[in-house]
Amino acid sequence: MLVSFLDSVKYVGHLVPISFLRIFLGYYYLQSAMLKYTSDFLNKPKIAETISEFLPLSQAPEWYKVIITAQMIPQWQILAFLITGFEFAIAISYLIGYVVRPVAVLGVLLSLNMIFIMGPAYEDLNKTFLALHLVMAWIGAGRCLGVDYYFYKRRRGIWW
Amino acid sequence: MQHFIIFIFSIFFVLVLSFFNRKAVVDEAQKTLRVYGYSSFTSKLGPGFDLKKKFELTCNCRVEFVEAADSGVLLQRIKLEGATLGADLVIGLDQYDLQKALSEINWRKLDFSQLDIDEIIRPALSNSYFVPFDWGVIAFVGRKEDPLPAPKSLKDLTKSIYKNKIALMDPRTSSPGMQFLSWVYDSMGKDEGEKYLEQIMNQAHSFSPSWSTAYGFFSKRQVSYVLSYLTSPLYHQLIEHNNSIEAFTFTEKHPIQFEFAGIPLDCKECTLAEEFINLMLSDEGQKIIMNKNFMFPVIKSAQVGTPFEPLSKFNHLAQFKIPSVSDVDFLIKSWTSIRRGEKNAK
């Protein structure tokens, strides 16, 4: 696997710049996830308060607002866990370049949700992340300087 | 796809595990009051939930309830966890548990002699370590529309018309069951009491392990009468709007059951524990306990103007005393010997 990791620069070297972007994104998400984990994000209903404040004013469709308000706000702790878990998943996946494509799709979904629930202050940032995740998914950024190249060599297919 | 699923699953698994094992992210200033009790008190259905919410608003602390199945497990748990995690307050012991509790654990002395309580309750304050927070009167409960004539005394229960119609509790596992034994011996004496119990063995429908099982039989009309509390019909009146349930007054004086709270000597948050007891004994706290437990409050003013007030004037009550170890021993041994006298098959 290590050999494949190094080989990837030779065979998919055109993806090296995007790999750096991927690793940087991974590091950003890792910081964000660690901050959520070590603070009281998982213990106190801050996410519920944020959603209550910003979701009604967002551009989200009505059905989405109803679902989030009725189901997610009462179960805020599950939502907090999901957000933190997905951020960790994106972080680790991007850092080591493993299952980057499907995780990038996950990142797209996460960013979309964040656009609606985090408020205008974070809207542009989340839109940028949305675009970046889309690019990661499209290119298959894990193949260069990542574990994905090992599987890509052997299995090909849409997942790698 | 497999890799992705396993990857996500692993991330969440590690996250959940590490979350549950990290030190709680709480304010350094926020203390935790650990309260041990039974689920009937600590659950949302019981008064504990509301008392906890009220207390946490003012105390700048967290209240953590720890449940136990029964008094034996409760006391063992306190011994196991008290030194490390802290056991600050114990709630729900009845008078039959007190001597056992005193022999297993050391308790702080409490002084609530200045409480504005009924004289009937004052004997419950005679010990220095536990304070009562509610009380009930043991009585048989039945339906008004039952075709059988209402029993008027304990002796009536041995009549053939009541055969297999009475649900009792096993005194080994249930406090009301123990109360019943005590009731029999206090009103009839030792010899008569034993003869009576031998008759009741064949007469009763069942001796259930808990009050809830016996009451379940009554609710499902498997039996006509069940040993319960004077206030049980109030639940049906106030919650179910059903006035058909009534409690019977017997010629023998009815026993009283108290529930006590105590503070172990090794408490970590002893002041908070005392404050919690103060809340329980305040007017507001007593109302919460009364409405959730359907038991009488110990503070006089709490029941004024409520449906509990007229019932609390019931004065055909036995003298209350905290049973000693030898009293409890006697009750259990007599029950055991009467049991052993029975054959296997009916």
Added chain:
Amino acid sequence: MQNKNSLKTFSQGLLTFFLLCPFLVLFFHFKMSTRWDWNEFGWALKNSVWQGLWSALLSTSGGLALASGLIFCENRFSRWVNFNIFFLLPNFLPNLFILIGLMSLIDPFPMGSVGVVIVHAFINFGLCGVILKEVIKTKLSKLSDVAFILGAGRWHFYSRVLWPLIRKDILQVFFLVFVTAFSSFAIPLVVGGGKGINLEILIFEKMKIYNDWSTAVVISGVQSLLLFAFSLANFNANTVVDVNPHLQSRFLESRLSFYVFTFLYLVFFYSYFSGVWEGISSWSDFELYSEEIVSGIFGTLAISIGVGCAIFALLMVITRLHQTNWFHRFLNGYIAPSTALVGFAFLVVGPNSSVFVLLKIVLGLALSYVIYLYKMGYGNYLIELGRYKEKAGLLGASESLIFWRVLFPLTYKRMFLYSGIAAFWATGDYGISKMIANRDISLALLSETFLSHYRIGFSSLLSFILLVLGLLVFLAFRGVQIVVSRKINY
């Protein structure tokens, strides 16, 4: 080779140690006292044996009759509905609802030891019937056709063919129910209480009334030793693995049995479901306590899935390490201590917070169930597979290869079935959870809390939700088994 054998023996020892750990923990935790009342012990033992014997006799006889009814049902209706689950349901319902159902069935209900026997028998009819049906299916299906063709009469067939061939299986089922009834606690406490104390109740009495945990542990140990001694009698039946048993046989099926038992069970379930229906009318309570109920559902699922996975892992380990030596004898004879003691043993060991509570409940339940499941037929099945192991060994296969390529493909279906059954049982666990948990983490505990607050209707509804959850988890395990079977067959 010697090293591998030593490792195997060591692993067997470790597993044995795990199964014995509740006793060991309690023996070390409590100083053993010398308070012992032989009269009391003898009297409780007499009651235990009496209740165990009669319960087993009634269950086995009824089970045999039900088995023929189930065969009739499978021949006619198996395309549409699986009646096995219907008859096994009483095994999973909480005791109070079984009693209420039975009291509707038998009025007046005889409390006392007779009542205890009736309840045990009713609970175990289904289990005995299903097990014996499978035995009859695999051993007698073709023989019954041959007997019929040769002109044998029904009773001739039963006495000369059926009984000699399956008597060991019947005795095994008898022993299984005997062990269950002997060490039963909740039913004698409710139904026999005051009239039929048995050893389990004596143990509980020592703990609750006298706070005499050391004597309770000793009595529990003696009980386990006694049952172990009973198990040394060789009931090992020979299991024939017939892949496509043929069931159409007039000797094996009985229409009358099927209709009689179905009627009895329907009356029983009518009473239970009318309680559930009553509970639906207290729907407003559901909204009020939705948070606790949802949390209880997650807790129940966590416990049941955890137990299912733990049982699967334990069965895999047992299969890997199985030998027809002391190990099999131990597993066949050992009885886990009472749930109260198992719960307390796990309470004493390790921290009692957050995920450790769930882990302890899962391990405690897995420990209690794995032995029972082993006795339910898994042990004998492993004995039968011994010949395949031997053949593979002679051909030079390693232990690991034998396990993965020979044993696992033959046993995984049963492992998943038993894991599903254990997961189903775990949804309704009250005893061990109550001991270890700090609060009402599962629906079973919540149901009991509601019961103690006059809300019997709502408690019935929660018990029904428990059943549904149990069924879902059981089906999930079946689903995983189907996926694994595709992988194995591929």
